[in-house]
Amino acid sequence: MRPALPACLAVLILLGGEASARPHPLGIAAPPGESTIAYDMNAAGQVAAVLEDGDGNTRGVLFEKGKVTDLGSRGGKHSDARGINDRGQVIGSVRNKNGTWNAFMFHRDSGMRVIGTLGGPSSYGMGLNQDGVAVGFADIPGGDWHAFIDDGGGTLQDLGTLGGKISYASGINKHRHVVGTAANEQGLRHAFLYTPARGMVDLGTLGGRQSSAMAINDAGMVVGASETRERRWRAFTHDGKRMVDLGALIGNYNSFATDINNAGHVVGTVLVGAERMSFVWRDNKMTVHRGGQGLHLTNAINDRELVIGATYDHGMTAATMASSAAAVITRGGSELLTLIAAVLTMAGLGVLFKLRSRGIEIDGHG
Template sequence: MPNTPLLSLTLALWLCALDAKAQVKPLSGMAGQGKETSVAVDINARGQVVGVIEDEDGRQRAVMLDKVLRELGTLGGSDSFSKGINADGVVVGSAQDGAGHWRAFLYRHGEPMRDLGTLGGRSSYGTGVNAAGQAVGFADTAADDFHAFLVGVDGKMVDLGTLGGNISYAAGINARGEVVGTAALVDGYRRAFLYRPGAGMRELGTLGGRSSAASAVNDAGQVVGASEMPDRRWHAFLHDGARMVDLGALIGYGNSYATGINAAGHVVGTILLGEERRSFVYRDGKMLVHQAGKGLYLTNAINDDELVIGATFFSKRYAAATMQSNATPVVPKGSRDFIALMGFVVTMAVGAVLLRRRYRGIELSKGRMLHM
């Protein structure tokens, strides 16, 4: 029997092209019951995951998956959702109180859910928490605007202000207490900001458009988010501390939004192309794009163990899931790349069959000669 490396190559190519969902692992422990949907929103280095389960009536429940699923409860109302978790398992999110108002909360296992208060209004929303337990988000003011806030370890809520406009909201905080988010200018346009303790809020600019928004920051101070372009499309960006790097240009199409970054500077996010949704991972200078249904449908965060989390989408439902950041993108059927790949696969397969037949013919000839 001759060596047939081409058959092995063919098989590998077929597996790469067709075994799409093997890269995405649903979080079965966060599946919910019946027709409930689930989304994973954050994950820490210990593998503890927080997310949201939604029932058929639209009621949302903040949950934490730590080998077993924990329901985090509410502040007296019907709904809650989680947004972040730190290395110690402290969760930040929002929950309704008895009057139906949303309030930012911190949750630690074994302790009651803690209401973080407001900035003078009725509602607040928690979005991020760092290793020290400092929390950020946005809250209503007495003037009925909403402003970004920082709650320190002393429990006091500090108004981070704006960039001259009426509103702002914080999205993330790192170990150094640096906060990122979005704030309005005097003219009403919104810009990504970086807030440093003692230095205040600094605008990060745009990629040529009118607006931008920041969504996450790592401990090195690298910021990710999205910026409007001159043509009014949106591109994901990475701000390295000195300049805004256009990640959307590496994708080359659609509207893209960066949603998470880890300590290594690896960035994850989402691409919208018409009605289609794709996910991306930017790592080691390379852009990996996962087609709809082949990677995560919603991409929310990435941890330092290179696990990307979010949700898949099937049977008209979201399901919390993870994938590795270095997962190989799967080429979609119908694309030029897929057609070219399949053409190559077919060529190799046919070539391998013909080669095998040739060797088989030689062996038969040798057999006949030996028996003559």
């Protein structure tokens, strides 16, 4: 039997119906048996994506107008592509022959520019802004990882930590404000916001031990996930003053915000048992797409209001869907209470049906 949905999410499902718009495959051509995953898309429709073969080897690509451009591998077997800006610059990482990694910037006109390290052997590229300023994390001589920012000048800036040994940068906006995750003096990893004026600031948690920031928009709104006192992970937003539990609008199970666009629309993932769902928060409404109806991987949302990621059916397929696609919506307030009452009434009717039927079990959907 599939596990029953929590009551709150059951309300969300009732509101959805069959009017939801399905994800749209991007049509990235790949050899048989290979998976495709889209990580980002710019305003011109250029896509930063990854192709993975059956042996787990990955290669970062630029996809535009039906054409796939391999970003290069420097003789190794792995590369990826994490983000793309409106200039067509791609940020990613490539594995070298000796097993080390290098962050890189790629443009179809100039090719690959390898980004260095912070004194250690490897670096990874995670995000960039519209000016081509990149962020990621790199080895320092002692062997730990530190977040960096790279403006193309040839030297990476070490952003430091929150008192611990490691940090990772994942996003940057036009003001060069950087977000990511860093260890504090107790070794716990917390979401951080770095600004040139204030340096690295701890954004705290939702009452738990750890948190992680994934993206920031030009207005300074940060998104990510935080542990709660109950050891659940919840998607959050942070406006620079306080952290808001966005996942509470969905239910008491794990949710993770992965990106935010300049309109303040947030996307992410919800895990309910073995089912993986996607969500969109926009216009003060939370939309949850059931597994198989939305994206399996929800990696980004752009300013054209497209959600970017991949669907899953015996393998990953790069796809997008409109952030406004209808599925399951909760509006809160008295309307939500009314719907909860309706769900409880339906549950009671289900119990009566089960008793009268003797042996007929009413199956939930998990």
